[in-house]
Amino acid sequence: MAGRWDDARSGSASRECSPAILQARATSFRWCRARSTCLRCFEGHEARLGNLEISNRCGLPRSTVSRLTHTLTRMGQLVYLPRDQKYRIGPSAVAMSTSMMRGLQLRNLIRLRLQDVAEQLPGTVGFVIPDRFHLVYLEFARAANALGLHETTGSRIAMASTAAGHAYTAALDTDVGDALLAEMEREIPEGAKLLRPRIEANRRFLREHGYVVACGLWSPHINGLAVPLWSPQYQTFVVVTIGLLSAMYDEKRLHKDVAPRLLQLGAAIGSLLEGADGELFNNRLERKALPVATHKNKIIKAEDTNELEAGARRARSARSVRARDGRR
Numbered sequence: 001m002a003g004r005w006d007d008a009r010s011g012s013a014s015r016e017c018s019p020a021i022l023q024a025r026a027t028s029f030r031w032c033r034a035r036s037t038c039l040r041c042f043e044g045h046e047a048r049l050g051n052l053e054i055s056n057r058c059g060l061p062r063s064t065v066s067r068l069t070h071t072l073t074r075m076g077q078l079v080y081l082p083r084d085q086k087y088r089i090g091p092s093a094v095a096m097s098t099s100m101m102r103g104l105q106l107r108n109l110i111r112l113r114l115q116d117v118a119e120q121l122p123g124t125v126g127f128v129i130p131d132r133f134h135l136v137y138l139e140f141a142r143a144a145n146a147l148g149l150h151e152t153t154g155s156r157i158a159m160a161s162t163a164a165g166h167a168y169t170a171a172l173d174t175d176v177g178d179a180l181l182a183e184m185e186r187e188i189p190e191g192a193k194l195l196r197p198r199i200e201a202n203r204r205f206l207r208e209h210g211y212v213v214a215c216g217l218w219s220p221h222i223n224g225l226a227v228p229l230w231s232p233q234y235q236t237f238v239v240v241t242i243g244l245l246s247a248m249y250d251e252k253r254l255h256k257d258v259a260p261r262l263l264q265l266g267a268a269i270g271s272l273l274e275g276a277d278g279e280l281f282n283n284r285l286e287r288k289a290l291p292v293a294t295h296k297n298k299i300i301k302a303e304d305t306n307e308l309e310a311g312a313r314r315a316r317s318a319r320s321v322r323a324r325d326g327r328r
Helices: 001-014 017-039 051-058 062-077 090-096 107-117 163-171 172-188 189-209 250-275
Strands: 078-081 086-089 124-131 134-142 156-158 212-215 222-229 234-244
Touching: 001 051, 017 051, 017 062, 051 124, 062 078, 062 086, 086 156, 086 222, 090 107, 090 124, 090 134, 107 134, 107 250, 124 163, 134 163, 156 212, 156 250, 163 189, 163 212, 163 234, 172 189, 222 250, 234 250
Parallel strands: none
Antiparallel strands: 078 086, 124 134, 124 234, 134 156, 212 222, 222 234
16 A cells, blocks of 8 residues: 555656656746846836837847736736836736835825825725735825724725725726626635625716715725725826724715815825826925815826727826726
């Protein structure tokens, strides 16, 4: 019996170490290393590179670089900028390493905006970015008397069970959002079951009011409200969100007392994001007073259709909250 077990183990080891398997592993390793080399060419968030520039920097053939950038764009590690016909670091790459954002003046300005609201509302206010089926906190603020949520920079929250996730998916183009849901159904069906029945109502409410609420989904004790914003930097939607104790803020009070402040916050951060495109490392950004929303439907900007290949950018109406995500 022992001999047969030894034979089985040796047979398994020989199969694992067969030339074909070793070659496949070596090829996989080379592609992983090439992707890392490609990403290292982007020195900071302001870097915008085309395939030829990446090829020159990392010493890889241009045809290889073209395949790499296409794959990395689909993974969300890069985003394609149709106007420039170049790439820049994408949201998934930032979410994997939030330390990349440290020291950026834009981030400091966003934190100040969040803190302004946190001092008025006893909850956790966050600025989050999508990463597959989750969102990652890039910044947060919390008042000293805040109760309930205790998220911090780098915390991950589920897309299917949070106001931020529902706002993000509602802001996507219908076909992009449906494709994300289909992928979610394959990989995390319990999340899709939570999100799918609500997505159409979320889309309608977002179009009419500019924000989305989710009550008791993540926790029966927490209610949330979120505003999605189009980010030129990442060519996707980011979200400003707040979580509050449901005992203090029921759904009616969210609409009455919280929504106006979050809409103003969204308008302020949206202006920062637009003004900061390409200026993240200079000193031209200044803190301005929070703008007052003149109309609830006019403070989310959805900009441009992002395709993986070159194409003209089309201006989008300020009333629209639809834009292609570019991650897929």
